[in-house]
Amino acid sequence: MISYFRSILPSRLILLVIIYLAIQLPLILLRATPTAPELQHMLVGERLADGFSMYRDVYDNTAPLSAMVFWILDLVAGRSFMIYRITAVVLLLLQAILLNSTLNRHNVYASKNYLPALIYLVLGSLSFEFNMLTPLLLGNTFIILSLPYIITLSKEGFDNNRLFVGGFILGLAALCYLPLAMFLLVGIFAVILFASNTFRSFLLMLCGFGFPYAVLMTYFFYNSALSEFLEMHLFRPWQLQVAFLRPPADVAKLMAIPAIIAILSFMSASSLPQRLVFQVRFQQVMWVWLVVSLLMIFTRDEITVATFILVLPPIAYFSEFLFTSGQKKWILNSIFLITLAGVILLRYRSVLDINRYLALDESPLVLTETPETPLKNNTVLVLGQDLGYYVHNKPVTPYFNWQISQRYFRDLNEYQAVFEIHEAFRREMPNYLIDKAKLMPELKYKLPSIFGKYEQVPGDTALYRLK
Template sequence: MVSYFRSVRTSRQFFLVLLFLGIQLPLYLLLTSGTLQELLYMLIGERMADGYTMYEQIYDNTAPLSALVYWIIDLLTGRSVLAYRIVALVLLLLQALTFNFILNRHQVFATRSSLPALLYLVVGSITYEFGMLTPLLIGHTFVILSLPYLITVSREGIENNRLFVGGFILGLAALCYLPLSLYLLVGVFAVLLFTSNTFRSILLMLCGFAFPYAMLLTFYFYTGTLQEFTELHILRPWQFKVAFALPPADLAKLMALPLIVLLFSVLSSLSLPQRLVFQVKFQQVMWVWLLVSFLLVMTRDEISANIFILLLPAIAYFGEYLFTINVKRWMLNIAFILLFVGTLLIRYRDILGISSILQLSDSQLITNPVTEVPEGESILVLGNDPRYYLQNKPVTPYLNWQLAQRDFSNLNNYKAVYNIYLNLKDEMPAYIIDEVGLMKALQYKLPAIFGRYQPTGQDNIYQLKQ
């Protein structure tokens, strides 16, 4: 089976797409539950579709270009987990095919092959979290699209203006998820390796990166939201307060197979004889790529499996060496079959009923409706549980409770209380879900707003008086 993909014929690409869809689609037809993370993105898109602006009227640190994607999806389909997953699948497929094309186009390996795309798609199917439409996934697509501009300049030593384009695309990636700007280190390392006029080349790349930000900063300056944009998008992602969305033991089990493949792939690349100068230098660039990918893990507020999508290009690149080493063909086929079967077992563990055997569960990420709450109403949740929004409409800018703490945790501060008043006076929710016990203090400090709410008889649920 491995030898079948040692070709770049159209039939191989077509079979790759069918194989990828065959792994992914059955689960999407059987299981349509979303996650809490996806719910938050849907709420952002919904609020933007209702005419509210990011950072000023929606308090969240989602990057602007990703928020634009969620807004467009909401305009087209509304809240649809299936739509989000389909878009994510298309992006993942685009990443794999584009990365494979780049490797073949620039003769990174001795022979052209479809193996990198095969490994990218198979390993990329090991968990549904790789198929979530996160800002990371959207931005990672731009990172891969920037690669040929850096490689072309590196190889030819001319047309250095292409570095401006590569930097511009990396700027778009950062506008999807700001920590992806760390891939500028890969670009700088490539410049140092391959170009003669390093200062000019680095400056071109940095100018290209800064260009989309200059346009966006100008827009937010003239709309009076530059401070909010700076605080929520530019400063917020660098908190380095690492938490785990999954128990570390479960995360380790889930990512064990991809990391084992990566380890053996790297060892295989080190054991090969000397190659062309460009191929050796490109491998050095991929080493920096791999190190930056691991560094990016620490920029997440919550570490979960989806962050490891950053390792897929490295697995695809180094995996080419693993499955082309000079051993008997049947051994390579068995190795790939074990990888493929292992991926299917982990991905379909719930349907196959082996989750208890593997002692692996990510059910805490799945969104389930909260019972005995209003449905089809406008609500505000004072707390860190967004599940109340599943069957209701969010109002006020306070979608992200962590960011809402700037106001609600400082009720002794006049400015914080006044901000709450401004945000609720024209958009009062029909119900308030008070998980943290703030209603008494709010009714005392803002009776004009919160004094109009009365208990419903259900714990911590207050209804607006008619």
């Protein structure tokens, strides 16, 4: 089977897409599991579609380009987990084809083939987390798109604009997910290896990276939201410690197959004979890509399987050396078939009722509707972390992201914080307030003209209704 994809005939690409969709679509069409991160993104898109401005009227640290994508999706389909998943499936397919096309066009291997795309899509089907439409997935598309521009063999005064374009695309990736700015390190290393005038080429790429930020900062300046943009996006805190959103054991179980493929691929790559200078340099760039990806993964505030999307491109690149090595065909086919079977078993573990043996816990991600109240089709605001109330209700005021909003509600002794809350509620008042943080007594005392209009609903101490 592996030998079939050692060609670039159109039939190979068609079969590749069929295999990928056959793994992905049944679960997405039959049961698109709602998750809290996706609902958070939907709320951002919904607020923007209602005419509110990011960062000025929507307090959320979603990067601006990702917020624009969520806004467009809300305009097109509203709240739809299926549309989000299908969009993510298309993006993953696009990433694999873009990466494979770059590798073939630049003759990175001894022969052109579809093996990197095959491995990328198979490993990308490992978990439903890779099908969550996240800012990281959006940004990873731009990272792959920048690759052919940053490995340009540039000469002085010849085609240097490609480095500017490469930097510009990296800037767009950072505008999807700020930590992806770390991939400038990959660009710098590529400039050192491929460019003739290193310093000038680096400045070109850096100017390209900064250009979209300059345009966006100008927009937010005239929109009276520059300080909020700087605070919520550009000056986000960088957390240099490992913090797992899902249990580390679960992440290790799910990533065991990619890890084994990666180790075998690295061993195969290291045993290769001397190759062309360009191919050696490109491999060095991919090593740096892998290191930067791992550095990014293990400095995030929430590590989960979805963050490992960053290592799929280098693993897919190195896997070609494994599946074109001098091993016997039946060994290579067995490795691939075992990988494919393992991915299918892990992906369909709930349908096949084998999760009780694997003991994988998805509860930190899966969204559970809050059963306490029969609220539906109302405007609500939750003072706390529970997003379940927003499943069938509409958020109002900028404070639906409690992680960001706490900086206002925890400083109620400060006049500025109380004034901003007053102004936000004067423009919009939800029909219901859910006080999970037990702040209503203090809010009623300090802002009676606003919160005095709410009365407690009998039988629920946390639920307040607008009179």
